[in-house]
Amino acid sequence: MKQQAADILDTKTLTVQDAIDKYKVASTKTWWQKTGNYRIAFLYLLPSLLLFSVFMFYPMIYSLYLSFFFTDAQGTASAFVGWENYTYLFQSAAFRNSVGVTLLFVLYTVPSSVIIALFLALLANEKLRGIGLYRTIFASTLGMSVAASAVIWLFMFHPTAGILNAALTSINLPALSWLQDSTMALVSVAITTIWMNTGFSFLILLGGLQNIDEHLYESARIDGAGYFYRLRRITVPMLSPTLFFIITITFINSFQSFGQVDILTGGGPAEATNLIIYSIYKEAFIYYQFGPASAQAIILFGAVLLLTLLQFKFGEKKVHYQ
Amino acid sequence: MEEGSVKLKHISKSYDKQTFAVKETSVDIQPGEFFVLVGPSGCGKSTMLRMIAGLEEITAGEIYIHGKSANDTPPSRRRISMVFQNYALYPHLTVEENILFGLKVRKVPKKEQLRLCLEATDMLGMTEFLKRKPRELSGGQRQRVALARAVVSQMPICLMDEPLSNLDAKLRGQMRTEIRQLQQKLGITMIYVTHDQVEAMTMGDRMMVLKDGEVQQIGKPLDIYNNPANEFVANFIGAPPMNITEAEVQRDGSLRVHHNNSLTLLPASSNMKMHLGVRPEHILLTKTQETDWELSVKISTVEILGNETLLTFEVGETLWKAKIPGQWHYEKGQVTTIHINKQHIHLFDGRTGKMLPESVGVARKPAAVQGGASI
Numbered sequence: 002m003k004q005q006a007a008d009i010l011d012t013k014t015l016t017v018q019d020a021i022d023k024y025k026v027a028s029t030k031t032w033w034q035k036t037g038n039y040r041i042a043f044l045y046l047l048p049s050l051l052l053f054s055v056f057m058f059y060p061m062i063y064s065l066y067l068s069f070f071f072t073d074a075q076g077t078a079s080a081f082v083g084w085e086n087y088t089y090l091f092q093s094a095a096f097r098n099s100v101g102v103t104l105l106f107v108l109y110t111v112p113s114s115v116i117i118a119l120f121l122a123l124l125a126n127e128k129l130r131g132i133g134l135y136r137t138i139f140a141s142t143l144g145m146s147v148a149a150s151a152v153i154w155l156f157m158f159h160p161t162a163g164i165l166n167a168a169l170t171s172i173n174l175p176a177l178s179w180l181q182d183s184t185m186a187l188v189s190v191a192i193t194t195i196w197m198n199t200g201f202s203f204l205i206l207l208g209g210l211q212n213i214d215e216h217l218y219e220s221a222r223i224d225g226a227g228y229f230y231r232l233r234r235i236t237v238p239m240l241s242p243t244l245f246f247i248i249t250i251t252f253i254n255s256f257q258s259f260g261q262v263d264i265l266t267g268g269g270p271a272e273a274t275n276l277i278i279y280s281i282y283k284e285a286f287i288y289y290q291f292g293p294a295s296a297q298a299i300i301l302f303g304a305v306l307l308l309t310l311l312q313f314k315f316g317e318k319k320v321h322y323q
Numbered sequence: 324m325e326e327g328s329v330k331l332k333h334i335s336k337s338y339d340k341q342t343f344a345v346k347e348t349s350v351d352i353q354p355g356e357f358f359v360l361v362g363p364s365g366c367g368k369s370t371m372l373r374m375i376a377g378l379e380e381i382t383a384g385e386i387y388i389h390g391k392s393a394n395d396t397p398p399s400r401r402r403i404s405m406v407f408q409n410y411a412l413y414p415h416l417t418v419e420e421n422i423l424f425g426l427k428v429r430k431v432p433k434k435e436q437l438r439l440c441l442e443a444t445d446m447l448g449m450t451e452f453l454k455r456k457p458r459e460l461s462g463g464q465r466q467r468v469a470l471a472r473a474v475v476s477q478m479p480i481c482l483m484d485e486p487l488s489n490l491d492a493k494l495r496g497q498m499r500t501e502i503r504q505l506q507q508k509l510g511i512t513m514i515y516v517t518h519d520q521v522e523a524m525t526m527g528d529r530m531m532v533l534k535d536g537e538v539q540q541i542g543k544p545l546d547i548y549n550n551p552a553n554e555f556v557a558n559f560i561g562a563p564p565m566n567i568t569e570a571e572v573q574r575d576g577s578l579r580v581h582h583n584n585s586l587t588l589l590p591a592s593s594n595m596k597m598h599l600g601v602r603p604e605h606i607l608l609t610k611t612q613e614t615d616w617e618l619s620v621k622i623s624t625v626e627i628l629g630n631e632t633l634l635t636f637e638v639g640e641t642l643w644k645a646k647i648p649g650q651w652h653y654e655k656g657q658v659t660t661i662h663i664n665k666q667h668i669h670l671f672d673g674r675t676g677k678m679l680p681e682s683v684g685v686a687r688k689p690a691a692v693q694g695g696a697s698i
Contacts, residue, residue, distance in 0.1 A: 216411035219378050224425035224476070225399030234424075238415040321415035 061302075068295035076291045086296035096297065098272055099280040102187060106276055107255045109191035110198065114251050115244065117195065118202030123236075125203070126210040136207065143200030147260030154193040155180075155265055183273035186266050190274050193261045198254065202247045209243030210236070241320040249312060256305050277301050326389050327354030327479040327512040329375060334384035336370050336536075343536045344370045347384070350531060350541055354479070357506055357513045359527035361520060363559070367536035368516045372482050375514060377401050388480070401480075404473035408485040410465050412457040418444075419453040422471050443474040446505070463494045470505065480512045487522065499526055520560050524548065532556050554598060554676040557669060563603050563633065566643035569673065570599040580618065580638060596673025603633075605667035606645035614662035622653045636661075 028035075068086050070078035090096045125136045142150065157163050158179035166176040179189040213236065221231050237244070259278045262268060268275040268283065275283075277297060285294035329352040336345040345367040352358045360368040373379040375386065377398035386393050388401050404425075412421050419440060426436045444450045447467045457465055466486060473481050486502070487495045503526050506513045517523055523530045524544045532539040532547065532555075540552040544560075551557035557565040571579045580599060607614055620636040620643070627633075632651040635644050636659075645661065653659070670679045 214409065214411065216407045216409060217413060219376075219398075220405065220407060220411040221424070221428070222378070223376060223398045223401075223403065223405050224428045226424075226428045230428065235413065238413075241415075 064295040064298050066295075067291050068299050070292050072289075072291040074289045076285075076289075078292075082292070086292045087300070089293060090296055090300065095272065095275070096280070099275050099277050099297075102273065102275055103256065103277045106187060106191060106194075106258070106274075107252065109188065110194045110255045110258075111248065111251050113191075114195045114198040114202055115248055118199050118206055118247070119240075119244070121199065121203050122206035122210055123232075125207055140200045140204045140207075142197055143204060145197070145200075147197065148264060150197050151193060151261040151264035154189075154196070154261075158189055158265070180266055181270060183270050186270055186274050190258075190261055190265055193265060194255065194258055197261070198251055202251060205247055206240065206243055209240045213239045238321050245316055245320045248316070249309060252312070253305055253309065256301065325354045328352060328387070328390055329480065329512065329514065330387035330390075331371075331375075332385040332387070334371070334374060334386060335382050336367070336374060336379065337382045343367075345374070345536045346538075348531075348538050350538075352512060352514065354512055355510050357503065357515065357526060357528045359523040359530035360514065360516045360533060361523035361530050361559075362518065362533035362539075364518055365535075366533040368518075368533050369484055370536075371533070372484055372514060372516045376403060376405050376482050402478050403480040403482055404476040404478040405482040406469045406473050406484065406486045408488060410457075410469040410486075410489075412465055412468055414457055416456075417453065418449065418455050418457070418460070418468050421457065421468055422475050425472065425476050439475045439477070440471075443471040446474060446508075447471050447501075462490050463498070466490060466498060470502070474505070474509065478511070480514065481506070483513065483515045485516055485518065487517070487519070495522075502526065520562065524560065532559060534559075550678065551669065552678055554600070554671045557600050557671070557678075561602055563644045563646065565600045565602050565669065566606075566638070566641070567598050567600040567671070568638055568641045568643070570597045570670075572597055597679070598671040598673055598676070600669040600671060601643070601663055601667060603644045603646040605663060606643070606647070607662040608645075608647055608651070608659065610662050613664045615665050616663045616668075617660050618663070619658060619660050622655060622657045622659060624655065625651070625653045627651070 067076070067078060069081060069083060070086075071080040071082055073079050121139045125132060125139055157165050160166060160176065160178055160181065163179070165179065170176055177185055180186050217235055217239070218231055221235060226234070257278055258276055259282065262274055262276055262279045263282075266274040268279045278301070281294050281297045281301070284290045284297060331348055331350050334345060334348045335343060337343050348371065350358075360371055362368050370379060374381050375388075377393070377396060381394060388396070388403070393401055413424065416424065422440050422443060423436050426439065431439070440453075441450065444453060447470055449464065449467050449471055452460060452464060452468075457468065460468065466489075469486065473483075483502070487498050490498060499522060502513075502515075515522075515526065523532075527544055529541065529543055530547065531541045534555050540547055540556050547556060548560055551560060551565075554567055558567065568580055610617070618638060620638055622634060622636045623642065624635040625632065626635075627650050629650070630648065632647045632649065633644060634647060634651070634653065635642055637643075671677060672679055
């Protein structure tokens with residue numbers, strides 16, 4: 002029986018193969034003609050490949066290379082030292098401080114940026130007269146350069162002339178030394194960063210909100226679901242791909258914050274705002290220690306990559322793509 | 324009044340306070356009735372449904388649901404269920420969670436939820452799909468989930484907004500009967516919006532034909548088909564639409580269609596512009612005992628569908644269509660004679676488009692047809 006069944010199967014597969022063989026016509030195209038599409042594709046990719054190579058791939062590989070060397074003041078590799086730059090970093094209290102400060106900074110900025118942006122997006126998603134004006138205002142920080150925003154905040158943080166302390170004293174609260182106090186300085190930089198992040202996150206989240214089918218809410222309203230129930234059971238799950246994107250982007254951006262630190266605090270007071278990127282900058286361009294600076298850059302890259310991958314692995318389970 | 328009834332009193336909706344989206348509509352929908360709102364797109368039928376649902380404010384008028392004034396009742400308190408055109412299924416929830424969403428909101432006990440869910444999915448043959456996400460379902464299955472959601476809510480009134488328009492023709496025919504059967508089984512009031520006159524004709528106990536926010540006619544499907552209130556209804560209900568031609572009233576009270584054969588009106592009413600309408604299915608190619616009027620026409624196109632033939636021909640300046648059973652072969656340009664029973668002729672006021680009362684038009688009852696065709 003089994004043999005028979007196998008035979009039938011065999012003849013069946015054979016007939017298909019036979020039929021194909023019987024009517025198959027050999028292609029007259031040459032190998033060169035067949036691969037024409039690949040060459041055209043490569044041509045289209047060429048400009049980006051060139052740009053990426055010059056400005057991304059080459060510096061990355063060169064950093065990796067430098068991280069294993071001692072360099073002179075011009076940044077030319079002078080002596081191969083193996084892992085010494087890395088071991089030096091892990092023993093250095095300054096670097097450990099930087100890592101701690103950076104993690105704290107990320108913790109300060111990412112959740113609050115996303116929550117504030119989501120809150121504003123929910124507000125701006127209501128259909129009200131003149132809502133377009135508010136949408137523009139909320140999104141406006143997107144169009145502002147880091148330097149400009151940092152300078153604006155620098156004025157606001159000013160201990161005597163700043164509007165923030167003026168506001169505090171007017172309601173009989175003690176004035177704060179925003180940028181001079183070692184705890185407050187990181188908070189102040191974080192506030193500036195959150196403010197700068199909000200515009201972009203707001204815009205993307207608003208776009209995500211507007212993509213949610215209005216009928217889902219109407220259906221829920223007929224069922225009697227209240228605002229917060231709808232927010233929790235419909236809006237957040239439906240927005241999860243956008244939220245995930247925003248969290249990832251804000252996260253990476255936070256790790257790479259530089260301009261605001263440079264303008265507001267210069268890493269101080271007492272290294273309290275010396276984020277890794279700023280520390281890399283100081284190491285390389287103030288102390289001319291290109292080797293340890295490169296090693297820091299590689300560690301930062303690895304850490305961000307690892308954390309982003311982890312985020313994808315664990316976060317994506319909660320994301321509902323349609 | 325009873326549970327499950329919906330009463331609209333002079334309901335109006337205007338978005339810009341200049342034009343009406345829905346104009347002064349009044350209707351009584353009985354408990355357990357299948358009521359269809361039908362009209363072309365933009366006629367206000369969906370707006371009316373959404374006002375009944377409470378999703379849209381009412382500009383003027385009163386609405387009574389379950390016999391009580393519901394002008395200010397929020398949607399969740401109206402005890403209605405609604406099926407949307409795109410089904411409005413939550414893409415991130417499984418079929419089961421979708422069906423139970425409303426019950427969870429209303430805090431129905433878990434056991435009861437499960438029982439109701441199984442009952443509804445069983446009724447719609449969806450039990451094996453409970454754990455799937457909507458995107459893993461076909462259009463027809465999604466439709467069934469949307470229906471199950473309405474069934475499980477156990478609300479006495481169900482509103483449907485063009486639920487079949489996203490399905491292919493075959494499935495649509497099948498779902499038509501299923502929805503109708505479901506409604507009868509549950510004994511609920513159904514208010515059903517569609518632009519498809521076939522759905523309106525086959526599903527509804529009664530229907531309301533709308534155009535530009537104005538009610539054209541309310542009645543039983545067959546009554547509307549047989550006695551359309553005006554030219555618009557005559558045109559909208561029935562496929563292909565009714566043939567309508569301008570007709571001249573002679574001094575002796577007879578009616579002429581483009582210098583063709585005239586027809587006597589009883590009683591004579593001269594000086595009136597009239598439009599004459601005949602349904603394509605009432606045109607015959609052979610003279611029978613029933614036919615008492617004939618017209619000579621020129622064939623312009625022939626579409627043979629197998630079981631029937633659609634003929635288009637010129638009657639004066641207008642084109643008429645005829646639906647003839649069987650397969651008929653004609654040449655373009657061929658001249659032939661069509662036969663009509665005067666009972667089947669509809670007359671409309673030439674200016675307003677309103678159907679003329681029987682006393683003016685050709686009487687529809689055989690007894691009143693006395694004049695016959697004056698040839």
